[in-house]
Every structure is written in structure tokens, then in C-alpha cells.
Amino acid sequence: MHVIMDILITTKTKGGRQISLRKKHETSLYPIPGIKIEDSAWAPSFKVPADISCNFDEEYYILSFKNVLLDTDGVCEEEEKMYRIHGWESLNEIEVK
DSSP states (O other), X not given: OEEEEEEEEEESSTTOOEEEEEEEEEOSOXXXXXXXXXXXXXXXXXXXXXXXXXXXXXXXXXXXXXXXXXXXXXXXXXXXXXXXXXXXXXXXXXXXX
């Protein structure tokens, strides 16, 4: 089963940056509402998905997390770099299968 985690990083300013990031896992675990997800990007903490959706035909779950809202484009870019270091990819760069 694939578990796909999505998060959106945005700036508070009008017309600011919006960066959609995704991380995929292959696992036999099934996410349930209220589950606490650990990720190295959030260490030593965790996040609870804002939404969990499932596609049984394609055998995947999507865990969507609350948007990360930052003050400036520069801070947004730094946050994106940190996520990328921890294995997250831009949705623009992910090959859809």
C-alpha cells in the first residue's frame, strides 16, 4: 500500500509563494483518523493529518496536512529547502504513475 503525504507551504502576503510538497511511502500500515505521523522534517515532533483519503483501486492513501503559513517568500523558500533535505519533493517534479 502506498501512503502519500502532502503539505502546502505558503506566504501570508498577497501573491506570495505557494509550494506543494509530497512524500511517498510503501508500507503495510493503514492510516486512521487522528493518527500521529512522525517525519524527520518535523523531528522531534509529529503532525496529525488534516484529511485522509483512500483509493482502493489504485491502492493508496493520501494524508493531507495543515498548510504551513509563513511571513515572507524568503522564509518560505528556506522551509522548502528543509523539507527537500528530508526527502519531500515538489509536486511539479513528481512523476505520476
